[in-house]
Amino acid sequence: MSEFAGLVAVVTGGASGIGLATARLLAGRGATAVALDLEPRVDPPMHGVRADVTDDGSVRAAVAEVVERFGRLDVLVNNAGIGAQGDVAANPDDEWLRVLDVNVLGMARVTRAALPHLRRSPAAAIVNTGSIAGWAGLPQRALYSASKGAVHALTLAMAADHVREGIRVNAVAPGTVDTPWVGRLLDAADDPADERAALEARQPHGRLVSAEEVAGAVAYLAGPLSGSTTGTVLAVDGGMRTL
């Protein structure tokens, strides 16, 4: 499949987990795929550029570097994100601001820098990484859920604003995905095997979602076969949303 041949795709948080699987899949389908991350990852044929989505100057410089090196920007995957645990009272203001800065404002910053280039593309698409936490009432995830609910709302607003410019905007909402992030959560648990079994049991299909399954959904939403789809949040959650 080479549906992305000739196109340049930027994936934030592309050095690990869902972002890495997405950048690899897009590269495998013909894109020049560039992972933007705190530490650039050199993993040919994928390219890596350093960027901190909380720093406007860093984001602008990274997007400018992508366009200078590769000539264009067609697909933006806003995926960089961080987690937070606890109920609504668990985190102080500065932690709320830190998480919202990465998970929500980070998407706005990268999109702002990318928009002039996306407007010039005949195949422009943005895919944001939301979460089942943005829909379901997951316990002990108040701040994280608020950030991902904002991502879902932002996706719809961006879709409305940019559809007439030929830019589609969609999101994926994964369940619990087997990535280094979840690996870190398991490592911190008293009994990692027990905790893993509990996370698997929470998924109606009885296992964790794979990063490649999320990447497949992102590639669909970024590619020509979803050319009439914008403003959608696609669950990749093994049925969690049906509960």
Ligand code: NAD
């Ligand atoms: P991960 O920790 O494996 O990868 C996240 C990447 O984002 C890392 O490479 C990290 O360096 C990068 N990143 C973090 N802060 C950044 C910043 N300021 N600037 C640039 N890059 C930054 O995590 P993952 O599980 O692959 O998660 C990716 C996305 O998927 C996140 O938005 C997360 O909220 C979302 N998500 C994950 C799960 C899950 O269960 N793993 C479920 C639903 C949604």
